[in-house]
Amino acid sequence: MTTSAPAGTTTDSGIPDPAPAAQRRILRVLVASQILSGAGLAAGVSVGALLAQDMLGTTTLAGLPSALFTAGSALAAVAVGRISQARGRRPGLATGYLTGALGSAGVIAAAVLDNPVLLFIALFIYGAGSATNLQARYAGADLAAPDHRGRAVSTVLVATTLGGVVGPNLTSPTDALADSLGIPHLAGLFLLSGASYALAALVLALWLRPDPLLLARTHAAHEATSTAPGSGTSPTQEQTTAQARKGVVLGALVMVLTQLVMVAIMTMTPVHMHDHGHSTAASGLVIGVHIGAMYLPSPLTGWLADRYGRMKTAAASGVILLAAGILAAAAPADSVFLLALALALLGLGWNFGLVSGTAIITDTVPLATRAKTQGLVDVSIAVAGAAGGMASGVMVAATSYPVLALVGGILSLALLPAVAATAYRR
Structure with missing residues (x-):
């Protein structure tokens, strides 16, 4: 098996090596997107049930937003995984966050129209943001060396905390912004959520290059072809x-x-x-x-x-x-x-x-x-x-x-x- 080239170089065949420099860049981009998306998570957790209760005038279905949010998250996890498998982490994660932003816009529209059905549909779509936020931890580990994968995963996870802490503390400013736009104040956090998810998608679409999953596949294929036949070093x-x-x-x-x-x-x-x-x-x-x-x-x-x-x-x-x-x-x-x-x-x-x-x-x-x-x-x-x-x-x-x-x-x-x-x- 060939040895890895130094950071920032290519292998003998001209194939880029997943060097530490590429991994560091990828982690920086993922951290930036996770901080943004962490802020986006706050809305559904904080005010989804309250918004439903306010619209319906009863607590009977106040737990439904959480169930829809979870169901949407589960479906989105499959979709993001399949897109990433076929085309790479960048389109998969960016699509997931854009879907979350679309769900946020739907929640705002439902609040303005006082339409509970639209609210429940939008919250289901909004769940894609949560699924994508969790899926991003895998992208951090794609190019990591085996003895650094745990730390790569943890770096992406901890970045979510920063946005998660900031988001709920912006409730007052977003309430004021919502009031100025004629939007019910409970939907104010969804203004922040939609913007955060959209910016996270933009960051990934523009700067998650090289794509960590695609580059890891390229490197693995090169390593496989470089292994001497019959050497006995490759598992069956x-x-x-x-x-x-x-x-x-x-x-x-x-x-x-x-x-x-x-x-x-x-x-x-x-x-x-x-x-x-x-x-x-x-x-x-x-x-x-x-x-x-x-x-x-x-x-x-x-x-x-x-x-x-x-x-x-x-x-x-x-x-x-x-x-x-x-x-x-x-x-x-x-x-x-x-x-x-x-x-x-x-x-x-x-x-x-x-x-x-x-x-x-x-x-x-x-x-x-x-x-x-x-x-x-x-x-x-x-x-x-x-x-x-x-x-x-x-x-x-x-x-x-x-x-x-x-x-x-x-x-x-x-x-x-x-x-x-x-x-x-x-």
Whole structure:
């Protein structure tokens, strides 16, 4: 097998080598787009349900926006994955963000027209932005060296936090802008969302060059043709397929299970706090700590996954989620501090699972099917989140919040035997 050329050079055949310089440029572009799209995510999370409630005059269907948002996200994950597979990350991600911007415009139009049906359709389309934001983490790992993939994924993830923090803090300015334009103030954040998604698409369309997935394929094809026939260094097709299958199953299991547990406990924590007399500000603080813990530790998690291995990081995710569930169950209902600590551990466990699971799949799935497979995995993640959210309310109604938290923590331990039983190695 040929050795890699120095940064910024080409191989002997004139094919560009995916040098560190190209990877650094790609990460810079992805970080810029993620900061913008992170701000775009804020609208659906913050005011989608409130807008539906205001239009309908009842809370009966206030949960429908979240369900539609999730369904749209799942469908978009498949579409973005297929476009990326066929044409590269740049058109796939740019199309996803433009679709999210179109959904934002539809929400604004629905608010102006006071049309709930249009609102629900638009929120479904708007979900594409969320799916694309999550899919971008794969683009960060396409060209990364195997021992740097965890850090590449984490760099893209942590950039989302910056936009996610800024977005909700622009509620007042966007409300004022909406009022000046004759738009209902609750739709103001969707002005920010639409602009953010459109700018993210523009950044990717103009500057995500070279396309990381296409360049990685070119390099892989060159390496394959440069390997001496009969050298015995290349795995058979059967070995490659078996390894890919194991990687997909384990990586998907890690991310699906952590998503299910995280969403279930997170969803019911504000309800639990409200039922015990805590203010909206207190529950907002706890959720804010949780969201910070979901993304801010990403650089450390990526380093741990690269340094100590994907398997150990995935196993650590299960242990951390168990600790989160036990603490949430045992925390006195009047202790904001302990609930915040439990939710911080919950976010951290989710982060460990997402980074390690993403790296496992990127390590093992061939480039020929990578983007398509990653899109399907993200559909599973979205479905798991929706299932966790719906099941959590049912379980709390039938039992209690501490029971939900404890069951979630115990369920996360299923990661340990799954990791131990998997023959996959980095």
